Amino acid sequence: MGVGLFLVYPALFTDVTDSYRLSRAGRLRTDLGGIYFHLLAALGIIGLYLLTGQPFLLLGVLLIDVEIVRQLIPFLRLDGYWVLTDLAGVPDLFSQAGPFIRSLLGSRGGAGERLPELRRAPRVTFLVFLALTIPALAVLIVLVVGGVPALVAAASDATLHQLGQLAEAREQGRADGIALALLQLALAVLPLAVTVYLIVLVGRRLLAGLVGWGRVNPRRALTAGLTGVGAAAVLGILWIPQLPFLASAPGDVQTVAVAGRSHVQGSVAYEQRPPVGGDHAPIWQNCGFYDAPIADENVVHSLEHGAVWIAYRPELPDDQKARLRSIAYSQIHILVSPYDGLSAPVVTTAWGRQLAVDGPDDPRLRQFIQAFRLAATAPERGGACTEGVGTPR
Incomplete structure (x- = not known):
């Protein structure tokens, strides 16, 4: 033996x-x-x-x-x-x-x-x-x-x-x-x-x-x-098309320069809605699916850790919400939540990057996730996206 x-x-x-x-x-x-x-x-x-x-x-x-x-x-x-x-x-x-x-x-x-x-x-x-x-x-x-x-x-x-x-x-x-x-x-x-x-x-x-x-x-x-x-x-x-480090982003991704990323108490007036980065709360938002709005300041902290945030209109049909929910739990570091006043049915955001898409079945959504989830563009990629605040559904 x-x-x-x-x-x-x-x-x-x-x-x-x-x-x-x-x-x-x-x-x-x-x-x-x-x-x-x-x-x-x-x-x-x-x-x-x-x-x-x-x-x-x-x-x-x-x-x-x-x-x-x-x-x-x-x-x-x-x-x-x-x-x-x-x-x-x-x-x-x-x-x-x-x-x-x-x-x-x-x-x-x-x-x-x-x-x-x-x-x-x-x-x-x-x-x-x-x-x-x-x-x-x-x-x-x-x-x-x-x-x-x-x-x-x-x-x-x-x-x-x-x-x-x-x-x-x-x-x-x-x-x-x-x-x-x-x-x-x-x-x-x-x-x-x-x-x-x-x-x-x-x-x-x-x-x-x-x-x-x-x-x-x-x-x-x-x-x-x-x-x-x-x-x-x-x-x-x-x-090659599936390897994360070889993924290419959709051509119409908006790139936004992020000025700061300090921890602050209270609310922050973000120029971009949903925000793509900036000063944020000391505690990050737990990744997962939410059926109620969550605080921008906590989500931005999650973006700093490499999370991708998928914001959707509250009136989105239930079947599309269900598909977004499955996306939220398909990989780590994905946040999904409702957001008022969106320019499109779904807006997906990473640190310094944003893209408006037609819905969960838009192929650009998965392209965006593959290109920017835990990407090097996030200042603290790999940071925690659990044990923060919020209870995903």
Whole structure:
């Protein structure tokens, strides 16, 4: 037993290599060892529930059941995969996939690449496994690769927020706050790190295979080159429009010079309505959706932290308000509130920037959010947008 990294996640492990010396039934018991411990833990939690009557403990049982189901998925090298390999009598289905496919096509592999003789049942099991696994992994790869921009945006948001928390904790001399911010910072970038690692790992193997295939003759080399260029173009089309640091603002955004940003008590006479910056209240407005007007002075403080403020006319139809509400909670650092006297149904504002749009479905609204939410134009971007004033709905 020991501790290691599974991809980049810390994990406990047990070396069960010697299980190959056991009978098939013994190997299956070994494969299901993790499931047994899950069930024992679930029984223990059920016992605590019967003793205490606390219903929240049953949530732990449900989570264990979900984890058991996840572990039994055979498409990755989890418990279910090893159960299937031992049931089929093939030591490692993935490592034998190439020789098996070549045997179906009637071609012969090199030395050490030939598939052991399989009876009918294992061959059918292997064939069904590949028929289900190849499309499933293809879909998974598409989802993972296509989701990279969203992961980058989430990691960027979380990093900026935690850096703000870290700076605040350092100013206050709070060692616990510094440690917590550093831990959350590491956890924030971990999903992106795992995804990048997987893409690089799979990409290197695919590229090596493509290069090797293309070395046979000039025609294959040309095909391999065009395939590589095409794949790079597809990635660019998928990623570039969604990456937050490459976002372009709508062409009709109004830019306003902001003179000061001091903390003041009381009301402030802003030239712009809604205001785009300036002196403001010492406490920021909590981000989220509001169905009643909120104070300009608190909102401007949130703008200083990188928030985008979406102001809407109070008489806006309910269905459009509902869509604005969903936008408010789709990402951090977004404020939505009613505002009297707007020049358009919806006016969206960031520090020093403003844009009037026709409604929540106007594509310029999302462009504005992507370009200016937590942008470098905000003097204190990444500052808090929670634990201030106001209760979002």
